[in-house]
Amino acid sequence: MSEAIKLFQYNTLGALMAGLYGGTLTVGELLEHGDLGLGTLDSIDGELIVLDGKAYQAKGSEGKVEVVEVSPDEKVPYAAVVPHQAEVIFRQRYEMTDKELEDRIESYYDGVNLFRSIKIKGHFKHMHVRMIPKSNADIKFADVATRQPEYEVDDISGTIVGIWTPEMFHGVSVAGYHLHFISDDLTFGGHVMDFVIENGIIEVGPVDQLDQRFPVQDRQYLFAKFNVDEMRKDITKAE
């Protein structure tokens, strides 16, 4: 067997949704653990996209989408990355909605109880994303979530990256697909809401282990009171 592939998850989506927005892990350190993934930035300032070992931030500023490369010194409150290795590769030759494509992807899984890395490089007839707006810790995630700017474009080439999570880990992560998009020309991106793909190459990678890290020196994390049932529902709603 080749080397085990670890999904590196820093913090949990649940903790993020409980209001722990402060960045505590540098992007430089994050990138040592994987070349594909997603997350958010300090103060939940937009969407983090990790593609081919580089980290990008997509945010909505003054009604426009802005994508910038993230410096290794910036810190993230939540992120998940994996050293992506395609195990299933297929070409999508004809138009499909996101739901149709997701069903097709799942039809290739060898089982539903492992995490997967997902990479979809292609041309999209339509792409609909949103960005989490920069917020202070005193604003509840559920409230932030209701006022996230959304953006739509037609006819765009780019890559969707993300993680597929088994249902058992809902709360720690979000069950099912969690996908971020970035355009080839690095001008558009964000958290994927829905899309129509025209054609593309889909890669599904295996995850053998979950390497779950915690912000062990973050006093706010250590003592945060989570309402876990509410949190699981929030994640379902928000993601």
Added chain:
Amino acid sequence: MSEAIKLFQYNTLGALMAGLYGGTLTVGELLEHGDLGLGTLDSIDGELIVLDGKAYQAKGSEGKVEVVEVSPDEKVPYAAVVPHQAEVIFRQRYEMTDKELEDRIESYYDGVNLFRSIKIKGHFKHMHVRMIPKSNADIKFADVATRQPEYEVDDISGTIVGIWTPEMFHGVSVAGYHLHFISDDLTFGGHVMDFVIENGIIEVGPVDQLDQRFPVQDRQYLFAKFNVDEMRKDITKAE
């Protein structure tokens, strides 16, 4: 900072409860990842206790408790171990019930969102344990759980080992305490139901990371259908 302490969890408690009883990881490999912990054996044949780097099996055979050391070749379907390093140590000088002692232990935690390793070495006025009985995969865990032999003894010296899990990870593990006991003379042990401690030394160890492994080559695991909500309730009931 010293080296990060990893909780090594093989498989999930949820998967075990879904009926995946077949052992797939050797005890020898398990012990490379920690010297304190718990789990069960192949075909859920009793309780696994890992103390000071040695693995023991406690089972109820013909109405009597039997404790044996486990050979490195035996396989486990589920286990969690940690290289235990006490970070909080305190002496319990007077009699307490399990609930009282657990409250006292938690009062020393620096926060409720990290896993902890637990070691309680002492003299017990009363100890009440149970053992999961060896079962085939076609018997549901909920049914197995209703017919677990229980044993009680008074006036016994020994060690409780286990893991404390933050609520967010319920389903993956069991939220709160999961404790197994083994007597000093290696004749009594099992899954802790309740106890009265007379006196003892309590150690609480930190867990910085969760190293979650999956039986990635076990076809039965890969394709098992879990009802996650039901599973979370089962764990609450059974553990």
